[in-house]
Structure formats: C-alpha cells, structure tokens
Amino acid sequence: NAGVTQTPKFQVLKTGQSMTLQCAQDMNHEYMSWYRQDPGMGLRLIHYSVGAGITDQGEVPNGYNVSRSTTEDFPLRLLSAAPSQTSVYFCASSRRSSGANVLTFGAGSRLTVL
Amino acid sequence: GQQVMQIPQYQHVQEGEDFTTYCNSSTTLSNIQWYKQRPGGHPVFLIQLVKSGEVKKQKRLTFQFGEAKKNSSLHITATQTTDVGTYFCAGRGTSYGKLTFGQGTILTVHP
Numbered sequence: 217n218a219g220v221t222q223t224p225k226f227q228v229l230k231t232g233q234s235m236t237l238q239c240a241q242d243m244n245h246e247y248m249s250w251y252r253q254d255p256g257m258g259l260r261l262i263h264y265s266v267g268a269g270i271t272d273q274g275e276v277p278n279g280y281n282v283s284r285s286t287t288e289d290f291p292l293r294l295l296s297a298a299p300s301q302t303s304v305y306f307c308a309s310s311r312r313s314s315g316a317n318v319l320t321f322g323a324g325s326r327l328t329v330l
Numbered sequence: 331g332q333q334v335m336q337i338p339q340y341q342h343v344q345e346g347e348d349f350t351t352y353c354n355s356s357t358t359l360s361n362i363q364w365y366k367q368r369p370g371g372h373p374v375f376l377i378q379l380v381k382s383g384e385v386k387k388q389k390r391l392t393f394q395f396g397e398a399k400k401n402s403s404l405h406i407t408a409t410q411t412t413d414v415g416t417y418f419c420a421g422r423g424t425s426y427g428k429l430t431f432g433q434g435t436i437l438t439v440h441p
Contacts, residue, residue, distance in 0.1 A: 251431075258418060258432055258433040258434050259373065261429070261431075275430075306372060319365075319373070319375065319420075321373050322372060323371075324372050
C-alpha cells in the first residue's frame with residue numbers, strides 16, 4: 217500500500233516554463249488536495265477535489281490548474297512558472313465518507329523557479 | 331474567509347522542558363486537527379478534536395479544544411529530542427473540503 221505518491225521530488229524550472237506535478241493515491245480516497253508550504257506561511261490550499269470530475273479552488277489558486285479524471289490521480293499544472301511559485305508542494309487525500317476526514321500527505325515536491 | 335493563527339512561530343527548549351503551541355480561529359470550527367512534520371518530511375496526522383472543551387492525551391502530548399470551539403492548544407510535557415519538528419493545527423469550518431492550516435510552530439529541542 218503506497219499511500220500518496222508524488223512525482224517529481226525535486227524540479228528546477230525557468231520562468232515561463234510549464235510543468236505538471238503528479239499525485240496518485242491507492243487508498244480509494246474521494247477527496248484530494250494540493251497545498252504549498254512556504255516559510256512562515258504554513259500550508260495553503262491551492263485546489264481540491266471531492267471526487268472524479270469535481271474540482272474547486274482553495275486559498276491560492278492563481279497560476280495553477282487541476283483536473284480529476286480518475287479517483288486515483290490529481291495532477292497540478294503550472295502553465296507559466298513564476299519565481300513566486302518556488303515552494304514545497306504537498307498532495308493530500310482523505311476518505312470523504314469518514315467523519316474524521318484525516319489527511320494523508322505525500323512526501324512533497326520541491327520546486328524552484330529561476 | 332476563515333483564518334487560523336498559530337503561535338509561537340518558533341520555540342527553542344532544553345530537553346525535559348515543557349512546550350505549548352496555541353491555535354486561534356477567526357470563526358467557530360466544526361473540528362480541529364493537529365499534524366506533526368519532522369524536518370525534511372511531510373505532515374503526519376496526530377489527533378482530531380470535535381467537542382467543545384474536549385481534552386485528549388497521547389502519552390506526553392495533551393490536546394485541548396476551547397469551549398467556544400475557536401481555539402486549541404497542544405502541550406508537550408518533558409520534551410525529548412524526538413519531538414523536534416513543526417506542529418500544525420488545522421481547522422475545519424462548516425463546509426466540507428476547507429481545512430485551514432495555521433502557520434505552524436517550529437520546535438527545537440536542545441539535548
């Protein structure tokens with residue numbers, strides 16, 4: 217049981233480049249989300265999904281796109297990277313039906329935009 | 331929108347000293363969760379509090395949820411070097427899917 221798998225672990229981009237951060241979970245979780253972590257800012261929600269075909273914006277959605285075509289996968293796309301998007305990105309999932317709605321996090325993807 | 335403030339941002343203690351981090355929400359919460367992130371790692375769930383005035387213990391860790399369900403605290407008794415890391419609170423309002431994290435408290439324990 218792998219849990220939540222994120223790829224890549226590290227990535228360096230130039231300003232204006234595009235890329236996709238991959239996230240996959242094998243726990244049949246309905247809820248998936250993307251957070252970014254910056255020093256002193258905690259974890260800020262970018263986008264989330266409550267099921268396949270359903271996505272919504274979080275606190276800081278600008279510059280990011282998501283889609284949810286399957287229950288397992290929730291990729292995060294940066295269409296035109298900017299230095300302000302330098303951060304550590306975490307994907308997290310949970311069981312929608314669970315009253316606790318405890319998040320399981322991936323190991324993170326560290327992105328640097330030059 | 332909902333805001334969750336956490337203090338202090340940093341805490342340095344000597345091994346054996348106690349540690350407390352506080353979390354305050356701008357709105358009433360349906361529940362609050364606590365996570366721990368070891369240096370270089372990812373957040374890991376510790377506990378969830380749901381009821382007003384609830385107190386839960388995990389060995390040396392004591393978690394409290396305020397009577398008004400707008401504040402919470404995590405207290406560690408007699409810290410150990412294994413306690414180092416960042417502790418996050420995360421509050422959920424009434425709408426499903428919106429879990430708002432505090433800024434986190436970075437705990438350093440000096441042996």
